[in-house]
Amino acid sequence: xxxxxxxxxxxxxxxxxxxxxxxxxxxxxxxRFGYRKxxxxxxxxxxxxxxxxxxxxxxxxxxLFRAAVGQALDRDLAAVEAVLADPGKPLxxxxxxxxDNWAGRYVGPLTSDVAIVIDDNPDLLGEVIETPRRRFxxxxxxxxxxxxxREVALAQTMISTSIGLKHQVSSREAYLERLKVAIDLLxx
Amino acid sequence: xxxxxxxxxxxxxxxxxxxxxxxxxxxxxxxRFGYRKxxxxxxxxxxxxxxxxxxxxxxxxxxLFRAAVGQALDRDLAAVEAVLADPGKPLxxxxxxxxDNWAGRYVGPLTSDVAIVIDDNPDLLGEVIETPRRRFxxxxxxxxxxxxxREVALAQTMISTSIGLKHQVSSREAYLERLKVAIDLLxx
DNA sequence: TACAGATCAGACAATATTTGTTTAGTAAGT
DNA sequence: ACTTACTAAACAAATATTGTCTGATCTGTA
Numbered sequence: 296x297x298x299x300x301x302x303x304x305x306x307x308x309x310x311x312x313x314x315x316x317x318x319x320x321x322x323x324x325x326x327r328f329g330y331r332k333x334x335x336x337x338x339x340x341x342x343x344x345x346x347x348x349x350x351x352x353x354x355x356x357x358x359l360f361r362a363a364v365g366q367a368l369d370r371d372l373a374a375v376e377a378v379l380a381d382p383g384k385p386l387x388x389x390x391x392x393x394x395d396n397w398a399g400r401y402v403g404p405l406t407s408d409v410a411i412v413i414d415d416n417p418d419l420l421g422e423v424i425e426t427p428r429r430r431f432x433x434x435x436x437x438x439x440x441x442x443x444x445r446e447v448a449l450a451q452t453m454i455s456t457s458i459g460l461k462h463q464v465s466s467r468e469a470y471l472e473r474l475k476v477a478i479d480l481l482x483x
Numbered sequence: 484x485x486x487x488x489x490x491x492x493x494x495x496x497x498x499x500x501x502x503x504x505x506x507x508x509x510x511x512x513x514x515r516f517g518y519r520k521x522x523x524x525x526x527x528x529x530x531x532x533x534x535x536x537x538x539x540x541x542x543x544x545x546x547l548f549r550a551a552v553g554q555a556l557d558r559d560l561a562a563v564e565a566v567l568a569d570p571g572k573p574l575x576x577x578x579x580x581x582x583d584n585w586a587g588r589y590v591g592p593l594t595s596d597v598a599i600v601i602d603d604n605p606d607l608l609g610e611v612i613e614t615p616r617r618r619f620x621x622x623x624x625x626x627x628x629x630x631x632x633r634e635v636a637l638a639q640t641m642i643s644t645s646i647g648l649k650h651q652v653s654s655r656e657a658y659l660e661r662l663k664v665a666i667d668l669l670x671x
Numbered sequence: 672t673a674c675a676g677a678t679c680a681g682a683c684a685a686t687a688t689t690t691g692t693t694t695a696g697t698a699a700g701t
Numbered sequence: 702a703c704t705t706a707c708t709a710a711a712c713a714a715a716t717a718t719t720g721t722c723t724g725a726t727c728t729g730t731a
Binding site: 522523524534535538542543544 | 692
């Protein structure tokens, strides 16, 4: 996802910021209503462009969704990277923030929608989501290994806990609360 | 809405609690997705009955929506009535609680907004919403007139402020906070 | 001015979804 | 065995959505 993943391969250079802006609106709308209940009309309205204009940028609803998820993941990953690199905070706080940025942001209807689209088209969204996922695991592992000299197993356990939490919990607050407890327990 | 407003006039006495339960589920679903994006299938699933079973209780989606909003409003109005009648609290606190029950209950992103569902579908609800609305105004006016001997204009201003606030604010907390300030100013 | 790129609004056919109804069946109480 | 209160499955009709096309419109550039 680091390279823009051009859906409609456009030879013109000018449409750079436009796509990103549209993807932001799309992500907000998808996050609010879920994939199924979001229409292209609504995304277009949110992005304040016409529906045909939206199809000019993204050839289908699914493509748009993939791109939106991709951009969101990229952004989250960048945030995670920045947070973990900040030397001013204790490891525990950096980890909490990192997980919050990664998994906490879209707790709710979107999580299941992403899963559904993955099922529908495992190869395409699979790549989109698996690469950042592996990178996240790497970052967490590095942060823990560097700082406190613990094993890789610790990082993996933490990630598993976070995933489990996301399935149990229905709000970001609840997620964060229980995550803090878990991290304190694991980091002890 | 005090009388159950029987859609499918049922001569059998046994279906009393069932309707109310189904209406609760319906209200939750409508509040979450909005009228348009809620299907009868979803309401039925939420209420854990079959879709034909749902049509047996309510003859159309519109009727169901009206009944659900009606029940919610009845409930809120009863809470308002109880709060205002409580002699143990100063007028100011009773008013704050009353407004919170009436207008504040469904403000916010998490538990979606009944008031907005209502605003989005004014045509579907004429009578259903106007009567409780007038009754609420009456209750507030009475509370103020009885206790502090102020004019009707004061009550109306308070209600207008509350409505305006609801449109400006995005969380129940923010609504409450600003409402308190407004009531203190008005009641001075 | 003339042109090209990037839109837009409107309309369209092909699907998909939803509504409201009907059927046939079942489990529980009498 | 009969009634009440459902259910699941299927259906036609209405409505919504997708993806595409056409013919304008606006903007910047030559």
